[in-house]
Amino acid sequence: MSIITVERKVLEKNDQIAERNRRFFRDRGIFVLNLVSSPGAGKTSILERTFERMRDSCRMAVIEGDVQTDLDAQRVAEYQVPVVQIVTMGGCHLEAGLVADAMGKMDLDGTDLLFIENVGNLVCPSGYDLGEDLKVVVLSTTEGDDKPLKYPAMFRNASVLIINKTDLIPYVNCRLDVLRDNALKINPDLRIFEVSCQTGAGIDAWCEWLGGKGARGQ
Amino acid sequence: MHELGIAQNILDIVRQAVPENLAPDIRKIRIRVGQFAGVIPESLDFCFGVMAEESGMKQAALLIEEVPTACRCRDCGREFTLKEWVFLCPHCGGANLEVTSGKELEVVDIELVDHGGEAS
Numbered sequence: 001m002s003i004i005t006v007e008r009k010v011l012e013k014n015d016q017i018a019e020r021n022r023r024f025f026r027d028r029g030i031f032v033l034n035l036v037s038s039p040g041a042g043k044t045s046i047l048e049r050t051f052e053r054m055r056d057s058c059r060m061a062v063i064e065g066d067v068q069t070d071l072d073a074q075r076v077a078e079y080q081v082p083v084v085q086i087v088t089m090g091g092c093h094l095e096a097g098l099v100a101d102a103m104g105k106m107d108l109d110g111t112d113l114l115f116i117e118n119v120g121n122l123v124c125p126s127g128y129d130l131g132e133d134l135k136v137v138v139l140s141t142t143e144g145d146d147k148p149l150k151y152p153a154m155f156r157n158a159s160v161l162i163i164n165k166t167d168l169i170p171y172v173n174c175r176l177d178v179l180r181d182n183a184l185k186i187n188p189d190l191r192i193f194e195v196s197c198q199t200g201a202g203i204d205a206w207c208e209w210l211g212g213k214g215a216r217g218q
Numbered sequence: 219m220h221e222l223g224i225a226q227n228i229l230d231i232v233r234q235a236v237p238e239n240l241a242p243d244i245r246k247i248r249i250r251v252g253q254f255a256g257v258i259p260e261s262l263d264f265c266f267g268v269m270a271e272e273s274g275m276k277q278a279a280l281l282i283e284e285v286p287t288a289c290r291c292r293d294c295g296r297e298f299t300l301k302e303w304v305f306l307c308p309h310c311g312g313a314n315l316e317v318t319s320g321k322e323l324e325v326v327d328i329e330l331v332d333h334g335g336e337a338s
Contacts, residue, residue, distance in 0.1 A: 003329050004235055006235050011227065095223075124256065153254055185304045186305060187305065
C-alpha cells in the first residue's frame, strides 16, 4: 500500500470564491447579509418590511435563492429594489460560485446593503461562506422554542437572530424566554430582534440597528 | 442533502491528487469531519459510494474520522470537549469561548494498492 498525503479542505474552492466575493464587496463599501431560515419563517417578508422603512435612506439590492420559481424575486421587484433570482434546481443551499454569477448579472455600484436570501433550510447553508459580512438567522414562533438546540450549527454561525411572527405567540406553543435562552446557550454573542411582519412590531429596532453603526461593528 | 455536493468535491480533490491511470488502485480515502461541520457521515458515505463507482474508483472506500467539538475558554484558559450544545465553560461558566475543533471537513490522505500486487 502507498499513501498520498492530501490535507486539503473539502470546501476550499467555495471558500476561495467567497473570499473573492468579500473583496469585491469591501472594495465597493457594500455591506452584505446572508439570510438563512427554514422555509416559510419570513425572510422575504422581513425584506419587504425593511424596504418600506429604509428605501429612502439606503440603496439596497437582493440576491434571491430558491429551489424553484422566481416568486420571491417578483415580490422584491415590486419595491423597485434590484434583484437577481438564483434557482438552484433542487440544490439545498447557495454556494459562493452561484452568488458570484448573480453578482455578474447586476450593477452593484452605489449599493449600500446587499441581502442574500438563502434557500430555506436550517442545516446545509450553515457550512457555506458566500462572502457575506454576517449571517442573519430567522426563526418564526410557529417553529417552536427548541429549534436552536436542534440546529446548533446555524445558530452558532449566525451573528443575528430575528424571531418573527411574535403576533402568533398567544396561539402557538412557543415560549419567547425559552427560545432566547436556547439560542444564547448555543451562541452567547447572538444579537436578537423580535418582530412581527404582520403588525410591524419590532421592525424599527431591526432597521435602526441595520442602518446604524451597530451592524457594521459586529 | 448537500452531502452529494460534498462527495463531488472530495472526488475532485482526489482526482487532482492521483493520476487518472491509478484511480482504480485507490482503496481508502481518509477524511476528517467535525461534529459541527453540518455533515451526516452515513449520508456522505452513501453519496460517495454511488459517485465513486461512476468515477472509476469502484474499490475506494471513505474512511471518516469524526472530530468532536472542542473549545478553549478565553476567561480561564481551560480546554474542554463540548458534551451538549451549550457553549459555556464547564469550569468557570464563561461564555467567551473559542471553538478549537469540530468544524473540520478535510481530505487527509489517500491509500492505493501498489501496482503489480494486491497487497493487504
